Structure formats: structure tokens, C-alpha cells
Amino acid sequence: MTELRKRGGGTDRVTKTSSDKEADVEDRHVLPGEAGVDVEGDSESKADSPDVPLSTADNTPQFLNNAVEGLNPRWKNWWIRGVLSLVMISAFFMMIYLGTVMLILVVMSIQIKCFQEIIEIGYRVYHSYELPWFRSLSWYFLICVNYFFYGETLAEYFGALVQREEPLQFLVRYHRFISFAFYLAGFCMFVLSLVKKHYRLQFYMFAWTHVTLLIVVTQSHLVIQNLFEGMIWFLVPVSIVICNDIMAYLFGFFFGRTPLIKLSPKKTWEGFIGGFFGTLVFGFILAYLLAQFQYFVCPVEYNSETNRFTAECEPSDIFVVHEYTLPFAIQNIVQWKTVNLYPFQIHSVALSTFGSLIGPFGGFFASGFKRAFKIKDFADTIPGHGGIMDRFDCQYLMATFTHVYIASFIRGPNPSKVLQQLLLLQPEQQLSIFNILRDRLRNRGILPPAVVEAI
């Protein structure tokens, strides 16, 4: 969404392109040597900077073009972006409606697309299309890392299903070993594929692939783990980041005056602060709305009988309305003594704060990256907005933060994982733990005394 905010004063996209070009030319003047830079390592031909040949041709669908033909270019651009924004938001709602499986598939598709976009950029930067094997190796590493992560997730959440099927049990038990073996095979293939003139290029691409995997794939798995906690833990953070983008843009558009950071010259302090407060309020309200529905609030579980995901449960404490007494200062203003809130709304304040303060840094990072490699957008997938990465650049840190937040403040250990570990222990250990547990439950009065006698 960096593109969105850059259009602070509603300048024409074409003008923007030319001003970007000016910036590029400026950069080129200032660093004459940098032109030589892009002869990375061992390729022999190109002497100038790797202008990623983005299709400057307009790739908006024809019917949209027809619809907005009459208007002048500035408004046409606005409309296209607006329409696409609405389309994306509707798609988002539809996927939520379709349920967990769909969401997981969509997260995975986005991950693959982001990975592909970044790797494409790496190829262009290093002119390494003709490197043998490298495309295959990048995709292979993607599959390995996904296999590893999905295996860990599945083993945790699908414990019952896994226990039933023999081959799955084997895969789960030796999962790390198998994943490591796959990764090693890729590593050996990389070493064997080193070609004399292209060592440096190949090492660069290797590192590029690994850093991309680190950023994109781990984040997407954290997103899925958040999803399993309850769809609300997926929806609220993602919505907060989107809302922050839009709010900061609107505030910047109407009130923007003081530049925020040299890296993104169209961002303003007014937009930043306005976005912060707007997002706080939005997050608060959204949390209130969503916390009422079991569909959003309950941990996703896999029902092995019906072979589906269900989200049905007794909502936990944080999704039950509590009364909070307001501090005196606010009591005087508002004349209410207490207020009924979901505890989750208070957590949402923390999430909103993070999304507004640190989320933009993800955007700055992506802007810096694009400037460093002289590209305007990550790709061209969405007309008017750029690539998938352009839309998701602010989301990255958010997913990790939400995951860490849940692990630290909300969630205790995962029961199915504990059960799975229990079943892996030696029988004597299982028996002794059984006895400990039985005594504990009896002390708490959950079990009537002397239900079962051990041998």
C-alpha cells in the first residue's frame, strides 16, 4: 500500500512515474559507479542499472477502460484503484464466509505468489535467468520449507487423524529427519550445480532465496497458526493493517503537511497520527462486532468424523463481556461508572497500536528495497496497485507480532500437542503421568475418587 499513500496530493500516476524517473536519473548522476554495480559477479554483458522492465503498458481490463473512458486521466486512475480496492475487500469477505479451508488455501497462494515475485526481482537484478538449475532449486527449497512447516502444524492440530493412519504416523514421527533430508538434497544439488564462472551469482541467488523464505514463508505459517487460534486472530490484525493504510492515506490527503521520513516522501506525520487514532477506534469497534460470533472466536478444530473444520466451542474468557470500572477522569467526562467490554477489545488496542506504529516500518522497508533495486512495483498482478507484495508489505511484522502476542499473553500450551507428546513417551512414563494427573483431578474434585484402579 505504499503506492496508495504516495499519491498524497492526488497527482497523476503518469506524473508520478516521471518524478520517479527523475529520482532515478538523479540517482544515476550521483553514483556513476553504481551503474557498474549491476554487472553483478560474473555475467559479462550488461553495463547499466537493471531497470526491471515493468510493463508500463496499461494492463487494466478492457471493460474498465471503456467504463472510465470519458473522464480525464487523473480521475480515471483514481477510479481504477478504487474499484480494485473494493474488489479486493469483497474478495476478502467472501473468503471469510467460505471458511477456514478456503482461507488456508488463499494464504498459501499468496505466499507462493509473493515468493515468486521476489525471486523474479532477484533474477532481474542479477541477470541470472540463464543460470542452470536455479529456478528449480528455488522452488524446491520453497516446497521443502513448506513441507516442514505444514508438517509441524498438521501434526499438532490433526493429532487424532494422524494417530489413525499408519503412514501418517510414520511421517509425523520422523518428520524433522525427513524434512532435513529433503533440504540436504537441495543443498547438495546447489553445491553440485556451482558453475565456474557464476559462483558469485549463484551464492547471491542462494542467499536471496533463503532470506525470501525466511520472510515470506515463516510469516505465512504464523498467519495460519493465528488462524487456528480463532479466525478473529486472523481477521482483526489483517483488517487493522488495511485500515491503517487507508486511514493514513485519507488523513494525509486531507490534512497532510509535514513529511514523515525521507525514504517515502509522500508520507506525512498527520497521516501517521490520524491513521493511528483512526485504527484504534476501528479495531475497537471491529473487535466488539466479531467477538460475539462463535464462528470467529472459537479455535478451529478438525473434526475427524465429519472430516471438516469446525469452530464451535464455549467462548473463552476474553470473549465474554466483562464490566470494567472507568478511571475517574473518564467517568467525569462520560458520566458512566462502568462499561461493558470484551477483554479482547483491550487486546485489540495493543494490536492496533502495533499495526499503526510498526506496520509502516514494514512499508518503509519495502520502499527502501524498491528504491535500492530501482523498481517501481514488485510486479504487475493487480492493476493500479502493483504486485501482491505491494499489498502485503505491511502485514509481515503484524503476523509475527500477533503470534508472539498470543503465545505470551493468551494461549497456554496446546492440548492436542501435549497429548501427542504424551503418547510418544515410554509406557512407564505414561503410567506415572497418568497417576499424577488422576490425583490432581481428584484433588480438584473433577474426578470422583477411585474411578480407575491401576494395575
Added chain:
Amino acid sequence: MTELRHRGTTDNELQHQQSDDKGSENESKTEKGGASDSETKPDSALPEVPVPADDTPEVLNKALSGLSSRWKNWWVRGILTLAMILFFFIIIYMGPMVLMMIVLCVQIKCFQEIIHIGYSVYHSYHLPWFRTLSWYFLLCVNYFFYGETVTDYFSNLVQREEPLRILSKYHRLISFALYLTGFCMFVLSLVKKHYRLQFYMFGWTHVTLLIVVTQSHLIIHNLFEGMIWFIVPISCVICNDIMAYMFGFFFGRTPLIKLSPKKTWEGFIGGFFSTVVFGILLSYVMSGYSFFVCPVEFNSDRNSFEVDCEPSDLFQLQDYSLPDALQSLTGWPTVRLYPFQIHSIALAAFASLMGPFGGFFASGFKRAFKIKDFADTIPGHGGIMDRFDCQYLMATFVNVYIASFIRGPNPAKVVQQLLALRLDQQLNIFNSLKTHLTERGLLEEVA
């Protein structure tokens, strides 16, 4: 240890080596022209890391002044090799605590060497903040990993001390906050003319952290399982290096891989078999002592590490009946082995087959960045990284091997997690466990 193997058979290795390298460098200079990424050097200067002057200590120089250069070099390397092996024994003797500190020091030195190469390659000494940021990220990641380890193994100690308890409860959040601070500092430090350089160094730092720091923590995990899980893998890799070198020296004829032209198939296969034999013998010798075999535990009363336990099944002698083929060869019907020796065959096989790939990777890296050694910390051998390049995959492999084949989950930890659950979840688990145990016949239902 790639350096060791490079000195295959011939005369005056030092000069031969240098002229070889210079030859290939000159070749590539004329081919490529301009691989440097800095904005100031306009010409085709390759980022040659300045080759160090001979820095062997004076005492050695004097002792060897009489011999010819070739033998002098041999002697220097030999003496340093023995010194390193002796040092290894001393730290093993001193116990787990010292070992952990040594691992930490080696990790820091390796990190510094690789980052230094990055600076040299990218001429980025004058980049603002970057040195600080690299060290800061190193600290963050170490804090994260050490915190996880400490929480696992020192749970008693941690539960007692209030500040430690808070640190451990919110450990991930604190680590993430520290990392984020570094991330934000990086973003704020982006300077207009140096974006690309800064991103490169950021990527370089992260990949180095991924390789060096995670491996060193896996080594420490292995160490906690029992010092034998630390000593045997490392010794197998060292032995493989030395044996492959010897075999290559005496019998080497067929080149192994274009990347390292002095390595030979004879060395590779000879190294494989001798490492397996060495591994079996070493594990036989070590399995007898509880000092090596027992998991390292922290005794909170005495505030020290202890290795005292009943050795597990793995380290008890058992009788194995030999297959008939071997029986007729050796005339023994059964053989007494520690089960661990069989595992050591797997470890030795991995060290011999995959360890060299770590070495090839490091060779490729050095060729890619036109450096001869990672650094010159050790006279005659290069930097610490040169010695440890084959160890990397080994540490991960041992850790994965232990997790998959040896160690089950830690029962104390499982109980702790179990008792932290909600009561209804505990009840569910209780019922599942009851069903499971009843099926296995360990429990009898009493009506």
C-alpha cells in the same frame, strides 16, 4: 580443513597455491571486469581481501628457520594441528561449562569473520550504523536462543527467581521487541545513496546468523544430551578431514569435483571407511564413562553442571548375534556392542558423505568472493571458519537424529505443560490417556 586437502602432493605448496589463486584471479579479471558493488571504484578492481603477511609466531619461525620452505610449512601446520587437538582435549576435561563458552566464542569469531568478508566485498566500512547493527542482531538472536535453552534446562532455577520468571514467561515477546528495535533502526538508517549496499549487508547478516548462530545452538543442545553427542560428531568430522587428506596424499589419483581440484575419490572413499572405523572405536571407548554419556544437568543446589546418572540403554553393552556371513569370517557367534556404536556408524557415514559438501560450499564461497581464507586467525590454517566449515551440517544432523531416533519428549516438561492446561482440557487428556493405556493393557478397568 579445505586448505589441508589442497596441498596435495607437490612442491612448495605455499607459492604454488598463491600463484594458482592469482592465476585464476587474473583469468577472471579479464573475463568479467567489474564485480565490485561499491559506488566509488570505477574500475575492475576485485575486492581482494588483502592476503596476510606470514604471521606465524616468531618462536616457530626460529625453530624452523633451518628447513626449506616446503617442510617449514608442513611443520607449522602440523604443530598447529596438534595444538588444536590438545586444546580440544583440555576443554573436554574442563567440563560442559567451559565447552559452552568455547562454542559461544567460536560462534562469535565465525560471525565476525564472515561479516568482515561482507564488508570487504562491498567496501562498506563507512556505512553508518552497520557494524553496530550486525552485532546488535547477533546479540538479539543469541538472547532468543539462549533464553529458550535456559528455560528448558534450568526450569527449577528460573521458577525460583522472580525476575528470571518474568523474563522467561514473556521471553518471546521480549526477544521480538529487541529484534524489532533493530529492524526499525535499520529502516531509519537507510541513507539515500547506499540503499542497495545496506540491503545487501542486511541480507548478508541474516544469512550468516541463520547459518552460524542456529548451528551453534544446536551444538549446545546436543551437548546437553550428553557430551558424547558433542564429541563423537566433531571428532568424526575432524578424522574424516585428516584421513581423506592422508589417503589423498598417498593414493590420490581421480579428481572428485571441479570445485576443489585437489580432492580425490580415493581420499573420499578412504576417509569414509576409516571414519566409520574410528567412530566405532571412539564410541566404544567413550560409552564406558558416565562423564560423557549422561545428560548434562544443572544442579540448583550446588549451582554447577553435573553429569551423573544411570546410563541409558543406549550405553549398556548388549549382545548382538552376527549375521552368518560375518560369523564365518570372524568365528564369533555374537558380539558385544554398545547400541550407541551402531548410531555412531550413522553419524560417521553422514560426516564422511555430507561433511565434504559443507567444505565444497565454503570453497565455492571463497572462490566466489575471491578470498583465499576466511581470515588468518590460525597460522597455517586460516580462520576459524576454515576449520569449522565441515561441521555445520553435522550439528544439525545430530540434532535432528537425536530428536527423531533417540530422545522422546522430556517427561518433566510434558507434565509441566499438562498441569498448565485448563481443567476441562486436562480431563479430556486424562480420558484419552486412560483409553490408550487400557488398550495397551497397562490399566485394568475396575467396575
